[in-house]
Amino acid sequence: MTADALLQQPAHAIAAAVRQREVSAEALVQASLARIAATDGTVNAFTDLTATRALMAAQVLDRRLRDGDTAVRALPLLGVPYAVKNLFDVRGLTTLAGSKIERDRPPAAQDGPLVQRLDAAGAVLVGALNMDEYAYGFTTENSHEGPTRNPHDPTRVAGGSSGGSGAAVAAGQVPLTLGSDTNGSIRVPSSLCGVFGLKPTYGRLPRNGSYPFVTSLDHLGPFARSAQDLALAYDALQGFDAADPGCVRRAGEATHATLPQGIGTLRIARLGGYFHDHAGPDARAAMDRVAQALGGLATVELPEAQRARAAAFLISQAESSTLHLHDLRTRAQDFEPLSRDRFLAGALLPAAWVQQARRVRRWFALRAAELLRDVDVLIAPATPVVAPEIGSEWMDVNGQRLPARPSLGLLTQPISCIGLPVCAAPVWGVHAHLPIGVQIIAAPWREDHALRVAHALEQAGVFSAPVANP
Template identity: 55%
Template sequence: MSRLDAGALHAWQMADCVAHGDISARELVTAALDNLRNRDASINAYTDITEQRALLEADVIDQRRVRGEALPPLAGVPYAVKNLFDVAGLPTLAGGHRGRAGAAPSEDATLVSRSAAAGACLIGALNMDAYAYGFTTENSFHGVTRNPHDPMRVAGGSSGGCGAAVAAQMCAFALGSDTNGSIRVPSSFCGVFGLKPTFGALSRGGSRPFVHNIDHLGPFARGSRDLARIFDALVGLDSRDHACTREAGAQTEAAVLRAQSEGIAGLRVARLTGYFDQWSGPDARSASRAVAMALGAQDELDLPNVPAARAAGFVITASESGQLYRPELQAHYDDMEPLNRDRMLAGSLLPASWYVQAQRFRLAFARQLNAVFERFDVLVAPATPCVATEIGQAWIDLPGGRVPTRPSIGLMTQPISFIGLPVVAVPLPTAGGLPIGVQLIAAPGREDLALAAAAALEAGGNTFKSGSPK
């Protein structure tokens, strides 16, 4: 097997090949590092490379295989993390000014340590919108991350480095965060798969917060089986995160395999219309309709109160992030990201009554969606209103009107985020050749259903096939 072949493998295939002795973990890591060096100068996905650590972790896996030990589920798989995850010995940037990062942590974030325990090999940290506040990864300190499919376009955000690195085969999977769409947006723009789990399913221990009550962590990868295997390996209770409530022992990979072999007969699917059609461009609407048809959806659903849900999510985001960063805004305003420091400052001044009302509405909207999931298993909606926008683009023209680009890329994701539902972003092709993502939304705790639907789309040949983007 050549290094080029190794780079094109899915994460689950890499781990299985290592376990069977078809390729070594060191070869996988070396191939990823070589691809990183060849590609990243034009993409700018990485802020740090942890080559020595990755090779040491790979050698440990290879030694275990030589000794005949059973290998863990992600053995030898090269991965990277958004630079808001703590990595021992590496400053946690959270997209901010490197000079203000502070001392490097002595301990890995929980998901980093669990990835290591599962056999994965960390090759670096990835670029992002500063403080995770943005949808384009146009970062004033670390530069813009470019889309691997068109370098004049953004990779999405705030986990843009994650989407770009996976799409460009510079790692097999990446770990990012999603508050208002920061996994689903880069997945859509870069043509990869992303999982925003149920709120509290994956620990946020050792990650830099943005909005305590909405932040989710989750994986990017090249397919649904990868996402399922990674989720199963990382899920479990953690005292470092008070919101982490899920026990270990998830069986989502088994659900994906069943869907691939048996299909999804009986899965109740509905396509979201109304707001989601009004604010979708033609590529986004076409993709959501294609997915609904492929999954056998018999129903369309116009959810009430979606604009209010987006507004409430905005209020909670602005208020909590503003309060979190207020001391830094007061002391070091000039050193903070110019693209979002004023928004944070404005958020810190929001009346408490607005925040309370937004939280009350959050509970009501969650109850509304829970009732919907008594009728349906999976809801289909676009992940972004359009394909990846051009770098520096100020406006997007949509059926609902002309809107500013940076805050409006999250039009489809924000109403779902703040009630903590699990969502799989699945990339589809467009007539113009760029990918666009569709959200598969399930009830709390039912990642298995969303991933099974994603697997059925893959098996049916409906998803975006990028090859090795240039």
């Protein structure tokens, strides 16, 4: 198989081919750079390329393989090209976080921990990816860099705030990316772009070496074209780092080796109530398909999910605004207008409201913990609708007219608020030509449960992530 063709395969297949020396890591980097050059004029996923770094790293891997280095042969992501949302520190690049203001900052002196860990697993970094300014949005309609377009229909959004991360995988530019998820910023692009994404348990992966948005809600995680690739990447990313005070000192727990266990005796239920009422017809059809594949599912409810979403909004506005007060005072004109207005509103929130939002979050977390004593996995829609058209101000959900940009997170925000691990997986065929995703939600630290379900349903043909040709 040629490097161009192999680039469209899952990361685990790419690594196996490099390991067997069927293709060189350097040829794969060149194929990735060529694919980006051919498609990114349409997709606009990348803001920076690290071509020189990537080619040098690939040449080192190839040389070590030729020399019979057994350690390099064992690397799980050997020769796999990848890219990261431009809020990750990459040595020699300015960490933009989707903004104009950060362009004045010096380049990063070193890679962030998660970039270092993927490199150590044999992956090869080829660039940085577009996003909503300061991760505050669900569409990646970035006025500084231009909008990232959905590879399956370039008239539509890719989702956000990690839109570049989702689009780059969907467009076949790279098989693996990193993004962040505060209120749904991995799961929304996964749903709209038709790829797999993982938001790990809050505190599982270190966030130092990335630009923060909302410290008490921020998560980092991978995108890929298969559940197996998510597991490989997640296993490589795990590990405590004391530089992030929110990172939990907990031993890594491998998930890739558990995938063959399948669904087994896992107790799975479908979230109803709020998660049904705010899902449009395509989202409900995707849920029905998953339920049918699982032999039917009991429906359960998480009470007061609407209040949990409101709490997530308030906490996000209050915490994020404090990071930008100086620039709001001195460089307000350099913010995107929508981001600026949200940050200003957050700075003016009464403290009592924020404190009450934190109480609601705690109460909601306890209700979720009670529910997860009786079931192992919860299934919910990831977005209410398929990808809206770029520039859409409104969207319709079951006859209700809602503002499009914030409402794409209707179904992800309540889960973000309490830090549960979630795998987003794409369903095709319920819409004429676009995917829509579901959330596979597990108890804290049970990413393995979510990934096992995703992998089993992928093997059964319920989930898939075909490469687009934009």
